[in-house]
Amino acid sequence: xxxxxxxxxxxxxxxxxxxxxxxxxxxxxxxxxxxxxxxxxxxxxxxxxxxxxxxxxxxxxxxxxxxxxxxxxxxxxxxxxxxxxxxxxxxxxxxxxxxxxxxxxxxxxxxxxxxxxxxxxxxxxxxxxxxxxxxxxxxxxxxxxxxxxxxxxxxxxxxxxxxxxxxxxxxxxxxxxxxxxxxxxxxxxxxxxxxxxxxxxxxxxxxxxxxxxxxxxxxxxxxxxxxxxxxxxxxxxxxxxxxxxxxxxxxxxxxxxxxxxxxxxxxxxxxxxxxxxxxxxxxxxxxxxxxxxxxxxxxxxxxxxxxxxxxxxxxxxxxxxxxxxxxxxxxxxxxxxxxxxxxxxxxxxxxxxxxxxxxxxxxxxxxxxxxxxxxxxxxxxxxxxxxxxxxxxxxxxxxxxxxxxxxxxxxxxxxxxxxxxxxxxxxxxxxxxxxxxxxxxxxxxxxxxxxxxxxxxxxxxxxxxxxxxxxxxxxxxxxxx
Numbered sequence: 001x002x003x004x005x006x007x008x009x010x011x012x013x014x015x016x017x018x019x020x021x022x023x024x025x026x027x028x029x030x031x032x033x034x035x036x037x038x039x040x041x042x043x044x045x046x047x048x049x050x051x052x053x054x055x056x057x058x059x060x061x062x063x064x065x066x067x068x069x070x071x072x073x074x075x076x077x078x079x080x081x082x083x084x085x086x087x088x089x090x091x092x093x094x095x096x097x098x099x100x101x102x103x104x105x106x107x108x109x110x111x112x113x114x115x116x117x118x119x120x121x122x123x124x125x126x127x128x129x130x131x132x133x134x135x136x137x138x139x140x141x142x143x144x145x146x147x148x149x150x151x152x153x154x155x156x157x158x159x160x161x162x163x164x165x166x167x168x169x170x171x172x173x174x175x176x177x178x179x180x181x182x183x184x185x186x187x188x189x190x191x192x193x194x195x196x197x198x199x200x201x202x203x204x205x206x207x208x209x210x211x212x213x214x215x216x217x218x219x220x221x222x223x224x225x226x227x228x229x230x231x232x233x234x235x236x237x238x239x240x241x242x243x244x245x246x247x248x249x250x251x252x253x254x255x256x257x258x259x260x261x262x263x264x265x266x267x268x269x270x271x272x273x274x275x276x277x278x279x280x281x282x283x284x285x286x287x288x289x290x291x292x293x294x295x296x297x298x299x300x301x302x303x304x305x306x307x308x309x310x311x312x313x314x315x316x317x318x319x320x321x322x323x324x325x326x327x328x329x330x331x332x333x334x335x336x337x338x339x340x341x342x343x344x345x346x347x348x349x350x351x352x353x354x355x356x357x358x359x360x361x362x363x364x365x366x367x368x369x370x371x372x373x374x375x376x377x378x379x380x381x382x383x384x385x386x387x388x389x390x391x392x393x394x395x396x397x398x399x400x401x402x403x404x405x406x407x408x409x410x411x412x413x414x415x416x417x418x419x420x421x422x423x424x425x426x427x428x429x430x431x432x433x434x435x436x437x438x439x440x441x442x443x444x445x446x447x448x449x450x451x452x453x454x455x456x457x458x459x460x461x462x463x464x465x466x467x468x469x470x471x472x473x474x475x476x477x478x479x480x481x
Contacts, residue, residue: 254329
């Protein structure tokens with residue numbers, strides 16, 4: 001039946017036509033008038049009932065396509081005209097018209113807290129800034145030209161990392177096992193302490209240093225600044241932080257704690273390496289008349305100074321440093337290719353024009369190698385037999401074909417703990433885990449991608465060192481302090 005026959009204008013014509021046709025078919029003309037009218041009424045009622053029912057059903061079906069438009073998977077446009085033309089696109093309703101789809105709003109669940117990965121919620125500290133002084137002078141550190149600050153300043157004015165939480169991130173219950181409790185305390189102090197003063201100082205036996213003091217320091221004397229002062233170095237010396245972590249992982253424990261920290265007044269806003277200052281540090285050769293050169297160093301290696309408690313003879317050219325300390329230093333300096341201690345003239349490799357030895361003209365003095373002095377050989381006054389690795393700027397841009405093997409000359413033994421780490425194939429894993437603690441350093445190196453590139457260099461050098469050990473018959477022995 002067509003939908004136009006159900007319109008109100010055609011209903012009465014249809015009723016009359018249907019009634020007359022029904023009377024003819026049934027031969028009802030012989031009935032009385034009352035029966036005729038009753039039959040016509042029944043026919044009309046039946047017709048109207050079915051007509052209205054079909055009309056409502058058709059109307060519902062005409063409206064149903066609207067339910068499938070939009071995001072429905074059954075929505076199929078049959079007209080590609082632009083809606084802006086004033087015509088509405090028609091949609092084809094699905095064939096399964098008796099299926100009802102109900103969209104339920106999913107219940108949002110809180111994410112599961114994974115142990116050891118969630119940053120603890122810390123309260124933001126409010127710091128009052130109070131200035132009490134002015135500028136005293138200018139620091140003349142090469143590449144680190146900055147005013148020497150002598151102010152009582154708030155932490156937030158000197159350091160842009162006042163975010164209310166520590167940049168030393170330890171999310172698990174324990175720090176990595178190669179760090180001591182003192183290491184973690186020192187790292188948090190260097191990264192988060194409230195700085196009150198920054199000065200240029202020149203401790204006895206050392207070149208000029210940029211030293212900051214914290215609010216916990218009750219004196220202006222550098223010699224009394226124990227565990228409450230830090231050395232601020234140039235942004236170019238950021239490898240000092242990497243060196244600290246490598247030292248701990250190798251089990252050497254000879255470097256001072258170092259972290260990365262950002263200052264407003266230093267480094268042009270770039271993160272700077274900050275090293276814990278120890279006032280007990282002293283050069284091994286403290287008298288101007290005494291010198292430690294390459295020849296005397298090689299002589300002391302042959303006699304194994306202080307090994308097994310044997311007191312060295314004067315002709316052995318020994319210092320106060322135990323024989324095993326030089327082996328530990330060599331492993332450390334070779335992996336980082338540090339030449340400023342044992343090879344300040346860069347005689348063991350081909351230096352770059354920007355290297356210090358070339359800029360100062362020292363590389364031309366390699367003809368007489370025996371007289372070249374050793375530099376930055378430091379120990380503590382109360383512990384004269386053990387070295388402290390000071391000034392640990394490493395170089396990651398030197399390929400395997402230009403490594404400084406002069407650092408290994410005279411060395412017949414190496415520490416077993418360090419070599420076992422290099423052989424364990426877990427050096428990368430440990431370095432990633434360790435360096436992640438220092439968020440400022442991690443971010444400054446480009447995140448994990450940048451850190452991985454640095455570790456690649458160390459791993460390649462470790463393979464070279466292991467090959468050298470096997471080729472030259474280097475002994476691997478315990479060297480516990």
